[in-house]
Amino acid sequence: MSTLADLAAPRADYTFAFLDEHAKREVRRSLLKAVCIPGYQVPYASREVPMARGWGTGGLQVTLSVIGERDTLKVTDQGADDSVNAVNIRRFVARMTGVVTTTDTLEATLIQSRHRIPEERLREGQILILQVPLPDPFSYLEPSRSKARELHADSDYALLWLRLYEDLTRRGEVMTGADHPVSVHGHYVMAPSPIPRFDVPKLHQAPHLTLLSAGREKKLYAVPPYTDVQPLAFTDVPFQIERQEGWVCAQSGVSGGFMTELPLPGGGARYVLSDTGLLDKLVRARRGEAVTVGETYTELGPEASP
Amino acid sequence: MTLTLEAAPQLIRVRPLLRVTGLHKRYGQTQAVRGVSFELYPGEVLGIVGESGSGKSTVLRLLNLEETPDGGRFELGETPDVFALTRQERRAVQVHQIGIVYQNPHLGLRLRSSASGNIAERLLSAGERRYGALREAASTSLAASEFPLARMDDPPLVLSGGMQQRVQLAKATALSPRLLLLDEPTTGLDVSVQARVLDTLRTMQRAHQVSMIVVSHDLGVIRTLADRVLVMRGGLVVERGLSDQVLDDPQHPYTQELVHAKL
Amino acid sequence: MAYVAARGGEAAIQAAEALALRHLAEVSADQIAWVEAHLSLLVDRVMGEASLYAPRLAALALVQSGGELEGAVLLLRAYRSTQPRIQAAQPVTDASMTSLRRVSAAFKDIPGGQHLGATLDYSHRMLRLDLLDQGRSALPAVSVAQTPAPAHAESVSLWLRREGLLPQLPDLAGEVVFDVTREPLTFPAPRAARLQSLARAETGGVLALGYANMVGYSGVHPTVGEVRLAQAEVTLRHPVSGELFSAGRVRVSRGEIVAPTPEGASASGGAQGSLSLGCCAALGWNETKLIAGGVLDLAMDQPQAHPALQEEFVLNHTESVEASGFCLHFKLPHYVTFASELDRVRAERTRNAQPDIAAFEPPEVSV
Numbered sequence: 001m002s003t004l005a006d007l008a009a010p011r012a013d014y015t016f017a018f019l020d021e022h023a024k025r026e027v028r029r030s031l032l033k034a035v036c037i038p039g040y041q042v043p044y045a046s047r048e049v050p051m052a053r054g055w056g057t058g059g060l061q062v063t064l065s066v067i068g069e070r071d072t073l074k075v076t077d078q079g080a081d082d083s084v085n086a087v088n089i090r091r092f093v094a095r096m097t098g099v100v101t102t103t104d105t106l107e108a109t110l111i112q113s114r115h116r117i118p119e120e121r122l123r124e125g126q127i128l129i130l131q132v133p134l135p136d137p138f139s140y141l142e143p144s145r146s147k148a149r150e151l152h153a154d155s156d157y158a159l160l161w162l163r164l165y166e167d168l169t170r171r172g173e174v175m176t177g178a179d180h181p182v183s184v185h186g187h188y189v190m191a192p193s194p195i196p197r198f199d200v201p202k203l204h205q206a207p208h209l210t211l212l213s214a215g216r217e218k219k220l221y222a223v224p225p226y227t228d229v230q231p232l233a234f235t236d237v238p239f240q241i242e243r244q245e246g247w248v249c250a251q252s253g254v255s256g257g258f259m260t261e262l263p264l265p266g267g268g269a270r271y272v273l274s275d276t277g278l279l280d281k282l283v284r285a286r287r288g289e290a291v292t293v294g295e296t297y298t299e300l301g302p303e304a305s306p
Numbered sequence: 307m308t309l310t311l312e313a314a315p316q317l318i319r320v321r322p323l324l325r326v327t328g329l330h331k332r333y334g335q336t337q338a339v340r341g342v343s344f345e346l347y348p349g350e351v352l353g354i355v356g357e358s359g360s361g362k363s364t365v366l367r368l369l370n371l372e373e374t375p376d377g378g379r380f381e382l383g384e385t386p387d388v389f390a391l392t393r394q395e396r397r398a399v400q401v402h403q404i405g406i407v408y409q410n411p412h413l414g415l416r417l418r419s420s421a422s423g424n425i426a427e428r429l430l431s432a433g434e435r436r437y438g439a440l441r442e443a444a445s446t447s448l449a450a451s452e453f454p455l456a457r458m459d460d461p462p463l464v465l466s467g468g469m470q471q472r473v474q475l476a477k478a479t480a481l482s483p484r485l486l487l488l489d490e491p492t493t494g495l496d497v498s499v500q501a502r503v504l505d506t507l508r509t510m511q512r513a514h515q516v517s518m519i520v521v522s523h524d525l526g527v528i529r530t531l532a533d534r535v536l537v538m539r540g541g542l543v544v545e546r547g548l549s550d551q552v553l554d555d556p557q558h559p560y561t562q563e564l565v566h567a568k569l
Numbered sequence: 570m571a572y573v574a575a576r577g578g579e580a581a582i583q584a585a586e587a588l589a590l591r592h593l594a595e596v597s598a599d600q601i602a603w604v605e606a607h608l609s610l611l612v613d614r615v616m617g618e619a620s621l622y623a624p625r626l627a628a629l630a631l632v633q634s635g636g637e638l639e640g641a642v643l644l645l646r647a648y649r650s651t652q653p654r655i656q657a658a659q660p661v662t663d664a665s666m667t668s669l670r671r672v673s674a675a676f677k678d679i680p681g682g683q684h685l686g687a688t689l690d691y692s693h694r695m696l697r698l699d700l701l702d703q704g705r706s707a708l709p710a711v712s713v714a715q716t717p718a719p720a721h722a723e724s725v726s727l728w729l730r731r732e733g734l735l736p737q738l739p740d741l742a743g744e745v746v747f748d749v750t751r752e753p754l755t756f757p758a759p760r761a762a763r764l765q766s767l768a769r770a771e772t773g774g775v776l777a778l779g780y781a782n783m784v785g786y787s788g789v790h791p792t793v794g795e796v797r798l799a800q801a802e803v804t805l806r807h808p809v810s811g812e813l814f815s816a817g818r819v820r821v822s823r824g825e826i827v828a829p830t831p832e833g834a835s836a837s838g839g840a841q842g843s844l845s846l847g848c849c850a851a852l853g854w855n856e857t858k859l860i861a862g863g864v865l866d867l868a869m870d871q872p873q874a875h876p877a878l879q880e881e882f883v884l885n886h887t888e889s890v891e892a893s894g895f896c897l898h899f900k901l902p903h904y905v906t907f908a909s910e911l912d913r914v915r916a917e918r919t920r921n922a923q924p925d926i927a928a929f930e931p932p933e934v935s936v
Contacts, residue, residue: 020653026751043753048646053894055901078905082578085901091579115905133898146756146881154397158430165426166419168437169459172920177909194906216891218753234437242912260904261911274905 017064018096023047027065027220031211034222039184041135041152046218056089057215059112059131063093066127066211067110072100074108079116079258079274086114103277106294115178117199119257119275120294122208124225130193132214135221137181137191157189160232168237180239183230190221192229198241198258202297203229247271248301252282255301322381323348323484323517324369329378331364331541338364339375340541346485349515353532353549355525355564361541362521366489369519370406371396383484401431405478409490411470414477417463421448421473424462428480443480451476452506468499472506479510488520492527504530525565529553537561593635604628613820613853614638618889619645620750620769621652622819622852639771639893646890649750657746659804659813661821663727666799667720674793675827681722686798725795726825726846734844735827756881763869763880767862768851771889778883779861782868786875791847791864794825798854823850824859828867845870 015021023045030044049057049064056077067073075090077083081103089112094101102108105118114131122128138148141159151159160181167175178194182203192200193212203210205226213220223229233239247259250270257278259271273279281291322345331339339361346352354362368375371388380388388399408414415424422444426434429443448458453472462470471491478486491507492500508531511518520531528535528549535552537545537560545558556562605612605628615627619642627645634640659665670686673679700706729735747761749769754762767775782789800818807814826847849862869880876882886892 014651018651020651022653023650043755045751045753047650047750048643048890049650050644050647052643052897053891054896054898055894057894078902080578080902083902084578084582087578087582114901115903133895144881145885149755154394156397156431158427161430161435162416162419162423162427165430165437165440166423169420169422169441171917173913173916175913175917177911177913178906194903194909196905196909216895234440235435237437240916242909243916244912258905261908 014096016069016097017067017093018049019047019061019064023061024065027061030220031062031066031222034211034220035209035224037188038224038227039182039188039190039221041190041219041221043218044220046215049215050092051088053216054133055085056112056114056131058213058217058220059114059129059215060089060093061215062129062211062213062220063089063110063112064096066129067093067097067099069097069099071109072102072107074102074105074111074277075113076111076116076118076275076277077114079113079118079260080276082276103280105275105277106292115194115196116258116274117195117202117297119273119278119296119298119300121297122206124207126208128208128210130195130210130212132191132193132212132219133216134179135191135212135214135217135219137189139191152188155187157183157232160189164232164234164237168234174233174237174240181232183228183232184223185228189232190223196242196258197231197239198244198298200229200231200239200241205229244271249273249279249282252279252286254282256298257296257300320347322346323350323383325379325381326365326369327379327381329365329368329380330376331361331368331373332376337541339368342378342536342538342541342543344536344543344546346517346519348517350534351511351518351520351532353528353535354519354521354538355523355528355535356538357523357564359540360538362538363489364541365538366406366487366519366521369485370404370487371400401428402481403484404487405481405483405485406487407471407474407478407489407491409493411462411467411474414474415462415470418461420459420461421453421465421469421476422458424473425477425480428477432481444476447476447480448473450479450510452502452509466499467495468503471495471503475503475506475510479514479516482514484517486516486518488518488522488531490522490524491520493522493524507531525553537564589635593632596632601625601628601632604631610854611638613851614772614855614858615641615645617851617853617855617858618642618769618771619649620765620852621645621649639889643890643894656805656808658816659806661801663723664721665804666801666821667818668718668722668797668799670798671722671795672793673725673795675725675795679725679795680728681719684718684722686718724797724823724825726827729794729827729844729846735846736843754884756884758880758884763866763884764848764850766884766888767849767858767866769889770858770862770884770887771892772855772858772861774887774889774892775861775865776857778877778887779864779868781875782864782878783861787868787871787873787878789828789831789847789864789867789871791826791828791860791867793860793863794827794846796822796824796856796859798822798856820853821850822854822856822859824848824856824863826860826863826867831871 017024027044030042034040034042046058047061049060051057051060073090073093074081075086077086080086090101105111105120108126110127110129111118112129117128136145136148137160138151141163142148142151164174167173178196179191180197180200181189182192182200183189192203203223205228207225209225210223211220212222231239244259248255249259249272251272257273257275260274261269261271263269281293284291285293324346327343329339329342342365344352354365356362367373369380375389378389382388382399382403385399388396391399406414425444425447426440429440434440445455445458449455451472453469453476462473465473492503495503504527510516520527522528532549534547535549536543537552537558539560545552545556545561552561553565556565605624611631612624612627615631615638616622616624626648630641630644633644668684670688671684673683726735730737747759749762749765754766783791799821801821802815803817803819804813805816827844830843830845845867847863847867849859849866851858865878865883868874868878869883
């Protein structure tokens with residue numbers, strides 16, 4: 001005799017990729033809209049996920065919504081695969097989907113990242129998902145979001161330019177650190193997420209798809225492949241990336257990638273590549289292991305002895 | 307002999323720069339502007355006088371496209387009705403063709419940005435992307451407003467009232483607008499400062515033949531600047547004419563009251 | 570240990586979690602049940618801010634987070650994200666809720682009667698130090714009233730409507746209610762979105778902003794029309810038979826705040842010469858939220874509301890999970906962004922060390 005338990009579906013506590021299908025569908029619909037209107041911030045409902053808001057929940061919802069069983073996932077934070085928050089996100093997605101994870105940019109199909117774009121060139125078919133704290137480039141200039149929406153609609157970015165003007169006039173330098181605003185295909189200006197200025201040129205005419213998502217602010221936006229992305233800069237004052245001349249990676253001996261400065265006791269500093277996936281491969285290559293290092297966006301300087 | 311018709315002479319017809327017809331604006335129960343119509347010719351200065359609540363400042367805000375009217379047409383240059391344009395088109399008109407100076411500088415300026423930045427913003431709105439060009443335009447415009455260039459990068463917050471008005475004026479005229487609107491531009495300034503700012507305004511007007519509308523309750527300002535004058539009361543124009551004529555020989559009892567109160 | 574250890578990130582966070590769990594000590598199902606029963610107002614607050622009525626799960630969330638309130642709300646909300654929506658229950662009306670406490674400050678007596686119910690409002694706030702020694706509190710005797718208070722009472726606002734002092738409510742029958750957990754909130758927000766956001770808002774934040782209004786940052790002088798604590802039937806429609814049936818009862822509370830309609834007010838208000846109603850309702854019992862939230866509902870419609878009392882400001886900044894998450898995220902590594910900032914500071918410093926080039930000189934540009 002069959003019991004009710006036999007007839008019922010086996011107990012399942014959570015769906016594949018955590019979010020219920022309705023939620024994923026809504027995110028994917030918003031993503032499609034975002035891809036169609038490059039740089040435009042599409043509002044979405046943004047569910048709570050088992051991580052604190054502001055800790056990558058926006059990126060996580062996008063990852064959970066687009067991930068499939070055959071994807072290979074890489075998660076980095078500040079360029080590091082083993083940073084506590086990156087580990088935590090990777091662990092969660094792997095737990096809820098069972099997908100393969102990697103630290104190698106070349107192997108990954110999905111890369112969720114906070115504050116960095118990998119050094120090895122991304123290719124067609126790869127998706128970069130950037131976590132965004134403040135999606136609106138007007139954040140600190142026009143606190144009212146409804147007002148900011150009007151400015152975007154009018155493509156009225158004088159206020160952002162004024163900030164550059166004021167920096168140059170009063171301080172002699174454009175003072176934006178990370179998250180330098182970029183103009184996307186000549187209309188919307190977007191916050192590229194707090195990536196260093198070093199990474200901004202990587203977005204221009206990139207063959208990969210970039211998805212940006214802010215969970216707390218409930219906005220997502222996208223840079224489709226082969227889209228113009230230009231940092232805001234006066235035509236007679238060139239855009240400047242971080243100055244790291246002479247910085248050599250203490251572990252791999254290369255220069256030219258984005259370096260992290262590590263203070264030394266008593267003063268001074270040493271430097272290591274911020275992209276740990278690449279660093280790991282370079283170190284292994286030095287030891288004579290067979291590893292494939294992809295083409296990098298910036299030329300890596302000659303190896304020096306660390 | 308055949309009769310030769312005299313050829314019609316080529317008459318010089320000056321088309322008005324601006325023609326406002328049947329302007330209406332209501333706030334709740336209050337009818338602030340009731341069917342106001344007037345014209346402004348190129349290079350002319352039109353004064354609008356009246357006490358507070360007469361609707362004169364509302365007219366100016368409507369012309370500056372800050373608010374939408376409940377009725378009326380606004381012909382400006384080749385545009386048959388600015389009010390009928392799309393939001394984006396209206397914005398373009400506002401940036402390129404209209405400049406405004408408010409009584410209260412905080413309405414017209416970013417008090418914490420530099421004075422030159424305030425002018426630069428105007429040019430940035432119009433698409434200028436060269437830092438050098440912005441600097442140059444800002445100093446040219448500030449100099450024309452007789453603003454001391456040594457202070458061009460100070461924020462208006464630390465400037466005196468008269469200086470703030472000069473920054474506003476420089477901002478308003480930076481893009482050489484066809485229409486300059488002045489809303490009580492010297493009210494609240496010391497008498498001597500007021501005289502100097504008026505002097506600057508008159509110099510600029512003469513030099514560039516700017517078409518202006520100046521709103522003030524101060525008949526002295528109107529007499530100094532305006533060619534023609536409208537007298538408003540309760541949202542209506544009660545009298546209009548050449549400034550000298552209206553101010554020296556007022557016909558409407560209300561204008562008479564105004565003029566005598568002044569004396 | 571380095572913040573980002575060479576390969577130790579994973580081991581580090583696991584060890585840190587283990588240590589934290591040890592600090593929270595062992596937990597049993599009985600203890601979770603104890604929290605549910607004895608800290609019921611705290612459980613109510615977590616359920617309300619999480620917008621999920623599940624007392625046992627809320628108690629579990631509180632225990633699991635070590636009592637950190639925003640943490641418990643997040644746990645419950647994250648769980649809510651995984652739950653499918655079966656259907657929307659029938660609206661709760663005055664008639665379908667059993668009123669257990671109902672007071673009005675606006676009138677000495679109200680139809681249906683003032684009904685104090687269970688409250689500590691008039692208790693002396695003195696610590697019962699004797700409990701520390703004796704270890705047990707005696708339950709006081711409770712006597713049953715001769716005439717029980719009516720179970721269902723019409724709200725004071727209904728009376729005010731009949732008197733023409735409040736505008737009539739719009740007929741919403743058949744309308745699909747906006748859902749802030751499913752649709753993005755944009756401003757101006759639909760009325761339903763505002764009320765839902767207030768219901769979910771962090772109580773402390775609502776109190777802070779509501780209090781700012783009460784002491785004069787906006788022109789509303791509020792009067793509590795009614796505060797009501799009740800049990801509401803959750804009435805569902807049977808998916809097959811179509812019959813309505815009760816799936817259980819939940820604790821709900823509702824506050825109605827009234828004030829004269831100011832000149833030019835919008836939304837909740839009527840014309841001049843009438844009152845405006847500020848409303849706040851919550852899952853669970855939370856009287857502070859009701860009053861402060863109701864006041865904010867009114868304040869947000871003020872034509873000249875203080876910037877911190879405008880709708881967008883209030884609703885965006887009282888979101889518990891978002892605010893606390895963002896605040897805490899500053900603990901995360903920011904060394905790449907900080908490097909970019911350092912770069913700018915150093916550039917500025919280099920420039921300032923050479924005073925003759927303190928201002929930027931643009932290069933020659935050919936036009």
